[in-house]
Structures are given as C-alpha cells and as structure tokens.
Amino acid sequence: MPFGATVLDAGVRFSYWAPDAPHIALELGTEKPIVMKRKPHGWHRLDVAQARAGDRYRFCLPDGTRVPDPASRRNPDDVHGASEVVDPRSYAWHDDPWRGRPWTEAIIYELHIGTFTPEGTFAAARKHLIDLAALGITVVEIMPVAASPGHRGWGYDGVLQFAPDASYGTPDDLKAFVNAAHDLGLMVLLDVVYNHFGPEGNYLHAGSPHFFNAAHQTPWGSAINYDGEQARTVRDFFVHNALFWVEEYRFDGLRMDAIHAIRDDSRPDIVEEICSALRNGPGRERHVHIVLENDANGARYLARDAAGKPLAATAQWNDDLHHAAHVLVTGDTDGYYADYADNPLGHFGRALAEGFVFQGQASAFRSGELRGEPSTHLPSNAFVSFLQTHDQVGNRAFGDRIDALADPALLRAAYACLLLSPHVPMLFMGEEYAASTPFLYFCDFGHELAAAVSAGRRAEFGKFAAFADEAARARIPDPNATSTFEASKLNWQERLHGPHRDFLAFISELLAIRRRMVVPHLATQRGGGQHWCEGDILRLDWSLNGARLRMLANFGKKPATGVQPILGQTIYATGLVPSGHNETLRLAPGAVCVTLQEMNHG
Template identity: 40%
Template sequence: MSILREIGGIYHPDKGTTFTVWAPEAELVEVVLHQPEKKTLPLQREAFGYWTGLAEDAGPGSLYTFKINKEIERPDPASHFQPEGVHQASAVVDHSGFEWTDQQWKGLPLEQLLIYELHVGTFTEEGTFEGIIHKLPELKDLGITAIELMPVAQFPGNRNWGYDGVYPFATQNSYGGPEGLKKLVNACHEQGISVVLDVVYNHMGPEGNYLNDFGPYFTDKYHTPWGNALNFDDAHSDHVRNYFFQNALMWLRDYHLDALRLDAVHAIYDTGARHFLQELREHVTQLADQQGRPYLLIAESDLSDVRLINPIEQGGYGLDAQWFDDYHHTIHTLVTGEVEGYYEDYGKPEQLQKALEKTFVYDGLYSEHRKKTLGTDASANPPQQFVVGSQNHDQVGNRMLGERLPQLVSFEMLKAVAGLVLLSPYVPMLFMGEEYAEEHPFLYFVSHTDPDLVEAVRKGRREEFSAFAWKGEAPDPQSEETFQQSKLQWSYHSNEQQNKLREFYKELIQLRKTAPALAKPSKQQMQVHMEDESLVLHLIHKSKEPYLYCLFNLSKQPQRVQLLTTEKDANWQPILHSADRAWGGPGIEQQEALQGQAEINLPAASVLVLQHQQ
C-alpha cells in the first residue's frame, strides 16, 4: 500500500496553514494569498514534484490561489471550498472547528440500510443541506435508515446533477459549503440515519477543470465518453491516485460520512498489479482501524463483475457492495413493456426469478445490446452486497422527459413494484419522492457559462436518446425552468392517494425491519418461482421462522394462484395486501388463513404477503 502525501491548504490551529500542491513539471510555484492584503509566498520543491510552504497568517476563510511559473494563476486542485465558484480563489477550511455530537455513532451494517437517494438542489425548495435537515423527521417517519447524496463536490454554477464536479475536495457553495454538510451529517446521525456520498473518480467535468495546468492528471492511453481518462496507471499515476485516496479519506474522516458510493467504476481504467479500487479499500480500512468504526464502499458498475466485492485475499477488490441494475431493468421491462435501448436485453419473466436466485442475469451470457458476453456468477455472494431500486437518478433522469414510474404504470402497480424492492433479499434504495408517487419529473440540468459547452451538452443529450422510441423534445438542460420542474412538491400532505401510497411504503419498510425472515435474508434460504404466463411471482423467505410468503401479480388481470408449499398442514396468514382500501386499493375479500396448497385470487397488479403460522 502506497504512502500518502497530504495536499491542499491544511490549517493547523497552532501554526497557520500549510499549502501543498503537486506540479511535477513546474519550474516555480507560489501561493498567492488574497487577504487581508494580497501577497505571494514562494513554495519549496520537494520529491516527486510536490511544492509546499507554511503561511503563518493564513487561517480559516483565507482566500488563495497557486501561481505556476509566474504565468498561470489557478485555484487549488485540492481546494476544500470555492466560495465564489470554480474559476475564483480557494478558501482555507478549518476541519477541527466543528462541534460534532455524534461521538457514539458507529454507522449501520449493510443489511440494516434502507437507502434514500436524493439530489440536494431539488429535494427541497431551498435546495440546501439545511433544507434536508428540516425534512429528516419525514424520512425518519418513513423508516429510512440511510440517505445517499448525489455528488456535492463543487461544480460550475448553481444547477447540476453533480457529475460535472471539478473540485472533488470542495463542498458545493450553493448547497451550504463544508459547514452545511457537516451540520447535515451530524443531524442525520442524531436521528440514527447513515449518510452515503456519491463520489466521482472516473472523470472530471469540463468547466473549471484546470488540472492539466498542474500535472499529468489525465492519460491518452484510454478514452472515455468525457475525453481522456484519469491517469491511474500511466507515468506519474502514483500522485493522481494519492489525490483521490486523500479525497475519499477526507470525506470519511473530516465529514464523518458513513459510506461512499463510487460512480461508474467501470470507467476507472487501471491495469496495474494493485487496482486503484483495491488500494482505496486498503486505505479506507486503515482509517477505519484508526477511527474505531467501519466505513462502507459501494460501487456502481455495469460489468456484473463480482471481483469488485470479493475479498482481496480471493483476488477481489474488497468493496462492500455494488449497485445491481439487472434487478431494475428486469422489473422495469416487465411492468412498462419498454424494451428499447439498453432494455432490449431484458423483458423476459424468467429473468426476474434468476435475478432473485442467482443475482446477475448476465452471468456469462451473450448480451444482444452490447454484442458481447457479459458478467460473472454472483450466486455465492450474500444479498447484502447488492443495492437495488425501481427508480434512481440515472434511470429516471436519463429518460428524455425525466418521467418517474407513476407516469408509466398504474397506481396499483407502483405498490407491487415497491414490494419487489422492499421484500427482496437485497439492500433496498428508494429515489426521492418515489414513496408518494411524486409527479414532477427529474430532468437533466446544468448551469454552464461557456455557450459552446452548453450547446455540446444539448447535442449530447439528443444523441443519447436516439436508441429509444421516446417522442417529444428534450427540455433544455441549461434552462432554470428545467431545474425548477425537477424539484419535489411534497404533495402527499394534501393528496389522499399519495398519502396512502406513502403509508403503504411505511408498512413495507416496517415489515422489512421487524420480520425475522427478513432480518438477514439469504438467497439459499428462499424459494422463488415465476409463472411466465400469468406473471405471478412466488417469493418465500425461509431464513428464520415465521416464514414469509410474498405473492406478486405483475399482470394487468386478476390471477388464480395455487400456493407452492408441499406441507399439507401449512397455515399461512395474510398480513399485508396492496389491494386493501387502506392503501388506496380497490378493496379485497375477507382474507382467511390459507392451508397447504390452497388456491387464492390475486387482483391485477398486486402484492400479497402471508406469514407462516405454527
């Protein structure tokens, strides 16, 4: 494991601020202090092209830039705060000054996570960390145990998904900056809620990206949809790796975050003996040992590769979990009928059974969409290593019109789909507003200042939609209106049907938390059967008594179903039915206990949960 080098402007209360930057090809590097009066301090060159110096009079809030070879003046690549945006001076941050009250908090294990993904700018009207704090009681009431923040690293302007960030260490100024994020994390921990942060280590945004002025942060060995790849294995790559290792450790150590979600790790290109992700795991484990608490690393990948999550001693990278898109795609195609674009590999009922029994649908199978064989066998990996959802920022926001599932399926089907996520053996994740069928779309939005870049973004979005049969005109990503349309309305307070859906989610979440059979679900202790013709799924959790029998009718017609159990005297008591009027359903006949291989009528688009009676 490599030895890490501290970078950026690091404040020490007893002696001032140490400024360190990596610029291996520079002849001279200076730090320019902008206040109280502007002055320049030459930095000393050290091994491997690091430049460093101490400014005794620079403290929290001090603005500074780096000047290279007396010619180029730029913000700090490892800036912890950009108070005036991506093109202006960096500010020193004192991470020791915040008064944390979460000393007893140690985080939650994977199997206890009920994740709620949200975008800071559109989650509340305020669009700030403070705004989220005001909504925590509602998330707590829902039963959420973890929030996942879309990226908050500084991006250009005030509107962005966050994947155009160019200062990975700096917390977005318009959201509330470093202080605001710390207050949010502290408040979450007070409520017993873990915080996951989405970080982007596979590319950098274009506007405000000055890394090439400092050193070879990128390599032309590989190309990505965003241009040259970040340099994780070419000449000088040790120091690029150091930059991102330090970034991950900063979020976990200085902001008390519980987990990092690593964006699109399939675009992190590294052919070295120790992959970047493996070494990241090792550094994070070392920090966990020092802090006396665990930290989780969750990958997003489209490779269906268990190497990400297998232990290092077994040749894996040792990450804790990964997003599991197969489950989303399988559900989505079955309930919407959409099979264009990347959905063309899905839509078969038997794939849902396989996704529950074996995890990866593409586990060494040929993908028609990709025109190649894809995936590995994940059947031996425990289900808590996989995060599933029926909606997320990608699957909603990358639709041309940003439609959420309520615009695509019936109200009754929304409840059946909720059951598929929350009663699965996997770690469930909801997308903000899903729990009450938010009607506003979630669109793609930016606020770039370069007109050519804005036009390139518009063109790129149009091309992205060409593989789908979507009609209409894509909303302008640059428009303020596009951003405003994407804000949650929180309308369940005044909409009875939406409130009933939210109550149904609450009931499912409570069942997830309290049912012994769901305490630690096991793929090996489940019975799964998909009836291809009727689209009825039987899912029986047998990890602990009392067993749970979950029946899903994913068709648009009522179905007559026979229970699978072979025990003639088995007694199953209905405990939850989505068609009940309490959840806004059409109503159900009086539910009696069911014996053995009894037959039962399942309403269209419904989920019924039975509990085994001794």
C-alpha cells in the same frame, strides 16, 4: 492530508503537486505571489505564518495562469475563483457515540441537495431528515456535492473533489447535516466520482498533466492516471479524498460512481485500494460501507470472507433488477430495456433471487458482448435494488417517474417484492409519495459548452422513434435553462393530499413490515435464493438466518385461479382470496403474498 492547505498551530502550509513545473507561486489574498519551495517527488510547498482560516488563495503556474487549489476545501466563488483556507477542526461535533449501523438494517433514500427542497441547501435538507427517519429510512445517500461549474447540476461534473459546492452551503453546513442525521439514527453515504473530472473548471491538465494517462482513453478524454508514470501520487489523491469524506465529514461510507469507467490495470486496482483504506482505517472503529455502481456486473469486488463480511465493497447498485421490473410493469422495451423484453418476469425473479440477471451471457443491446459474472454465491444484501434512481428518471427525455408510466397494480406488486426482499432497497427522493414532479437532466455550463450539451442531448434522443422528427426533439427541456432545474424540485405539500398521501402510507407499511419481520433474519445469509415462474405467477424463496422467506405474486393483467399457496406465517398479503378448490388461491392482478417460516418452529 498531503494535498491542499493545512492549518498549523501557527499559520498554514500550502501544497501543490506539479512534477513538471520548474516553479509554482502562491497568491494569498491581494499579496504579491510568492514562489513556493520545490520539494522531492514533484511537490511545491510553503508555510505562511500569517495565513489563517478564511484567507483566499490561488496557485500561479509558470505561464502565469492562476488556478484554484485542486484539493480546495472550499471555493466560495465557484470553480474558477480563489480557494478558501478551512480549518477542519473548527466544527463542534456532538455525535461522538455514533458508530453507524450494520448493513442488514440499510434502507436507502437517494437525494439531490439542490432539488430536494425549494431552497436547495444543506441547511434546508437537514430539516426534512426527521421525515425520512419517520418513514423508516436508515441511510441517506447524497448525490455528488464536489464543486462543479455554475449553480446547478447533478454533481457528476465535479472538478474540486474536496470542496462541497458553495451553492449548497458551507462545509460546516454539510457537517451539521451529517450530525443531525446521526442524531436521528440515520447513516449518510456520499456519492463520489473517481472515473473523470468535469469538462469545465478542471485545471489539473495545465498544472499537473501527470494526473492523466493518454494510454487509456475514455468518453471524457485521457483517463485519470491510476497505473502510469507518477501514478502513486494520483492514487493517493483519491485515497485521501475517500478518507477525507469519511473522517473529516463523518460520512458512513461512499457510493462510487461508474467504476466500470475507471481505467486501471494495476493490482490492487484503485477501487480495491480505496476499499482497503476505508476498512483498515475508520472502518476499524465504526460501520463504514462502500457501494459501487458497475455496469459490467462485476462480482469480484463483492466477495465475502468466511464470516460473511465484505472483503472490499459492501454492495453494488443492481440495474438489472430495475430494468427487468421496468419492462414488466410498463411494457417499455426501448434501448437497453430490449435485453429484458423476452422474459421480464423471469428476469425480475432471477434478479431478486440471484442478484444479477446478466452473469456472463451475451447482451443483444451490446451487440453480443458477454456481460457480468456469476452472483448466486453472494448474499442478497450485496445488491442495492430499486425501481427508480436519478439515472433512470433523469435520463428520460422528460424526467418521467415510473408511476406515470406503469400499470398501478403491477407497480405496487413490484414495490412489495422489492421492499420485502432480502435486498437492500433504495428509494429516489419523492418516490415514497409518487411525486408528480419530474427529475430532469440539468446543468449550468459556460455558454459555448452549454450549447453543445443541449444539442447533444437532443441528438441522443433522436435515436428513439418518439423523437425522430426535429419538432419532437425541440420539446425536450434545455438542460441549461433555469426552468429545467426549478421544475425538478420536489413539492413537499403533495405528500399530504390525495393519492400521494395514500401511496406514502403504502410504502410506510411495507417498510414497517420489513423492519419488524425481515431485517432480524438477514444477518447471516450466505447465498441468494430461488425463483420459479408459472405463467404470470412469480414464486421466490430465500433461506435466511433461522427462517425461510417466501413470495408469491401475480404480474398478469388477469386474475389467476387454482394457485397453490406458500408455507409460513403471512406477513403481507393483498389481492388474494381462497378459490374454494383444494385450498388453492385466486390472485387478482398485482396480488402479492409474503410469508416467513421460522425453521426452529417447523
């Protein structure tokens, strides 16, 4: 890796890219700063024979500003402090036989390290991996861990992209987490943010202004420079970051946050280049998966080759399915849910059958803007689908989880449809036992920025009728308060008692059926499926590898009678009784039937 501090056989090489700076100095420990050697293409480098792993260092800019290493592997004293030299070869891995798992086996569990356990550390989270494996999870997806300001935050304000946040533990603690997951047969994905740096602690503007391109403006200011002057080194920084997490930490892939917010007019763009680097690098020796978040519903990154293998990304988060399901089971039509209010059942069915709901049509919520690309040609496992995520819970004023808002019978029906579909399902931490704890928006910025964030969040909710008056907005938890963070921590004891234990058993049953009956048929699915709506009845049909998967569900508030059954072996059914009339069925509200028909057996 050309960036940062590299431990050599004798000493350490320090590198800093600053093409406009006449000189950069290295401050190593308490020693007097030493001017580094200026190299071609804007690099400043210095080999220090006496330097060792564990040493603290900073870079001194021409104006005297002392900054951490943008490629720091560890910043023990938060993002404004000195960086620490780390020897990546010091950790003793014991997962060498691990080659990952095929994507068809993916069942994802998204978690936030800081709130997953009371301790909020990598080491504490590691102890619960056995619970996730027992549940039937095969992929753990960690929200961003790149160092960000303060001691608590979602992770999307990271400024040191190579340094695991010190509040969670050491680099070796994170490696031990990944190692333990692999020992249990779990893949681990890391959420990374390549569309912006956080607003506090980003010193690249001062040291390397070419990291940003004023020709592209974003909600965070000038965009990261992926296509302007000197862009090659900036692109290399992020390509190496992607490789760093997959090679040095042995992650099984990445989830790339909000790629729709990346500004890059070059071809291949940075998303395609990162996908290529991962597939042609570590992906040649083991399974490496790349999941995208893309609000634009772009299908081009999800293309498959003739054998059905991804050419770029493996899959993409499917917000459309979430939004349609949310309207269907809660009746909520505020904000972006308005786009799904006209026909939530039909939209939910289309999302399950075809992937995207919006495949090029106008969005009323976006003032008539055309949104999306056709997705019917893609296999269902090109979509990561869910009923909850950190966004969809945390972006609510009080961090409400869906079970606190939804009709219970309809919610269970939605879970059955999701978890037994050919989509890659994802659960958000605590969802498996209907956790009562909220997941709120929290952060830990400096005083002035903290006040602006708190005021801005309350003003944002002022657009909703429920928060039209100031008193209502004042009840919204302050993102910077420690209590907001503490309230978001899971209560692991809940899963052992009452309705939480029952819901956990329900989810466990669905995942066991999925693993046993559905997963073996997912390998060669080419396109999507079909759906039909008959009043409040939803029918779905997918052609899989040697089988047809069919679903029948009643999302009405009343029983449905005279319903024609579906063909195949029943692998899951609830709320169905024969009606006694021409072998039709009576479906209670929330009733679901799922069948599998082996095509070689008629």
